Amino acid sequence: MASSTVTGPAQGYTYSRPSELAGDLLGLSTSGGTTAAGPREHPRFFSGLLTRAAPAAAALLAVADVAQTRYHQPRPTSFRDPVVTCNGDRLRMESFSACCGVYARLDVLQPALDGEVHERGTTNVDVNGPLREALARVGGDDPLHLAVGADELAVTTLDGAVVEKKVPLPERWLRGFAEVQVITSGFDPRAELPGPEAVRFLRGLRTGQAGVLWAVPAGRGLRITSRPGPGAVCLAGPGRLRTMLPLLRFARALRAYGPAVTARSGPVASVWELELPGMRYVLALSPETHRGFSGEGAVLDALATDEAADDAELLGALLSFEPRVEPDLLAERAGIDPGRARAALTQLGTAGRVGYDTAEAGFFHRELPYDPERVTAMNPRLRDARALAEQGRVTLDAQDAAAVETDGGSYRVRFGGDGASCTCRWWTDHRGGRGPCKHVLAARIVRGEAVR
Template identity: 80%
Template sequence: MTTSTVAAGAAQSYSYTRPSGLDEGLLGLSTSGGTTSDGPRAHPHFFSGVLTQAAPAAAALLGLADVAQTRYHQPRPTSFRDPVVTCGGDRLRMESFSACGGVYARLDVLEPALDGDVHERGTTNVDVNGPLREALARVGGSDPLHLAVGAEELAVTTLDGAVVEKKVPLPDRWLRGFAEVQVITAGFDPRGELAGPDAVRFLRSLPKRAREALWVVPAGRTLRVSPRPAPGAVCLAGPDRLRTLLPLLRFARALRVYGPPVTAGSGPVSSVWELELPGMRYVLTLSPRHSRGFSGEGAVLDALTTDEAAGDADLVGALLSFEPRVDPDLLSERSGLTLERTRAALTQLGTSGRVGFDTAEAAFFHRELPYDSTRVAALNPRLRSAQALVEGDAVRFVGDSTAIVRTDGGDREVRFDGDRVTCTCPWWYDHRGERGPCKHVLAARMVRRAADATAETTAEAVR
């Protein structure tokens, strides 16, 4: 059986060798291939066993499914989307994006909530559709929840029978979103924590809708909502985007929030909202604005233009084996790279979706998305435009810190001032660097790095 073909560049499609079936109590899961710690497998089987916390696990899976089919900006009906599942040995991570691309959701099912066998470590994507949602909704506190994860199915069995879900194409914008979220959240710190009862009161008190971004600041044993940013605050852009947390509140043990450093003059930024459940964590990451998806944030663009990090990423990537928590110090020792270059390589791997970032543990984790990882650069129009400017000799430096970039709309001036770079183009004027560098800055950086590399090579030859 083969999935229907989709437009090039919109998604990837997959083939199945046979349909899944249930025969004399044996559930056979049809797979279309996946990535494991031993490499690609035609018919991998990642996990089979029991989720020991049935009710919260079922509710959290429904929350993940709700995010995947919701378009928070300009709501309209949308089809079901398929989460990505990674088996890391002591845990299962299930990830998805909203249909609008502005909310990233992840369910981490940790060792205390798992009882079963890990057959392989690896990553696959799974479909969550209507029949599965109905099955999950019937799971009660005493029902056993048996779970099998293969290359293309997530199977949930309750006392009422079995439901097997088949994989469907994964949108390209999810790859860009995965890459952006990892780079953005790697710079976040814990900003506040509430115990279960306090978390319930706070989340239920939030306004259902807010036109402008709100800010949340610690206030004693609770969090206080403010219309303005302040040091230590966390941005809350679109409180309605947290609504999938509400059905989970009866299981909540704690709520934690994470964000980047902000000042009184900061604009809207992304934030992470983590609900601790028995043996698992349900995490939502929100984009800076209700109307913005992560795929256009541009946080990965600088990493994509760095040749050294790209080469180091090949070396570091070969040493990964679906670790649930990547240790940069150990990777540095094994690779022979400095710790700084190892961390840069992990960032580069994140730009192709090969590592994610867990704010709860302040650590990277390894996954392999079901994509051709080389597509991430081709999917970014700003990077493509910058490369075209470089290839067209449109960049000319008029000093150590100033470049003139020739475009059809006129010359743009790019200025370097330490770590800060500015441009005279309309994009830079509108966003001031908050959505990543413009194509002119990217092109100037590429030319500057190439010139620096040539100078270094020449100096080495002279020595």
């Protein structure tokens, strides 16, 4: 029987034998998947019809295009494997760019599905050359049958069928999935453009333009500027939205999400959502083209909280691949207050067990092949902070201050209503914009706010 393993830089799968075509029998080896009832050796998630074939095929191709693109320092890269989750009333297909600076998700919603949900769960699939060619031939009147099962994402058109096997999930993707949900869960809607304005805005972008730009409301549309201001949405590298261009013939609306900014704000992440018939295509962009979500450090505070870690274990047992996770309901079922439930959801997000949907302002359940034992290894700042705390390098001067001794010098950490600050170079350079430094994390651990 196949098993999942963690080796080298990727967390992937092993198979009992390779897939093969023998005569008219296509044998596909599988490593199983995760469902609401637990691990399954041969799970079947969905089989049926995508009622809007052309936009679904084009959007799936867009998700695949992101997965094989390196937007920062472009160079040839191999195909990557989108993650597919069946949440019962919808299918979510997610991927990251090779540089980890762009997150893509296609939500195929109930109006676009006509079939049978066999189980809810998560798997990953390879969308490479043969499948891409089959999807490219799908027209508006072609039927599109979709099966997400133990070892396949099968797309059937009038021209025949193509089946692709599952392939490994890179470790940087795991870190990126964790970071992007923590970052985007603090976003609010900033702009909404109807279909014609969405087309005009996206086609008007200079996709070859580099640097950080800002989109500000202007009438019924958006205007690009070089400086931020109230209501603006960061757009670092307009070319990172180019996978939306083939979808514009189906576009019904474009929505932008981001944090509140001022005229003095630096680059921040943003989310761009294209509404299609019965589905949504979503892109999250990192603050700058050279910055990948996997290195943002937004998860470190959540990873450093004892109470949230304990609550996350409790809430994790209550999740059942819901399309929308309700914190208040989970809190009631778990017997904890809603604030603790939300902190626990953030903790679950650091393990890739929940994602965040800005359109519905809510979390959703998914399961990734994430090894908790590798959390520290994947977050060196957290590893170094734990070492500083364990070695007695942190001295609490007062309730709101601490001294942290390292081999490179002594640093002063202060806690206030707006968060924590430090005298180290990391904090001076980033001002908390890329997560806390190791000195702040170490001080929080010693203060009793952090980690096991």
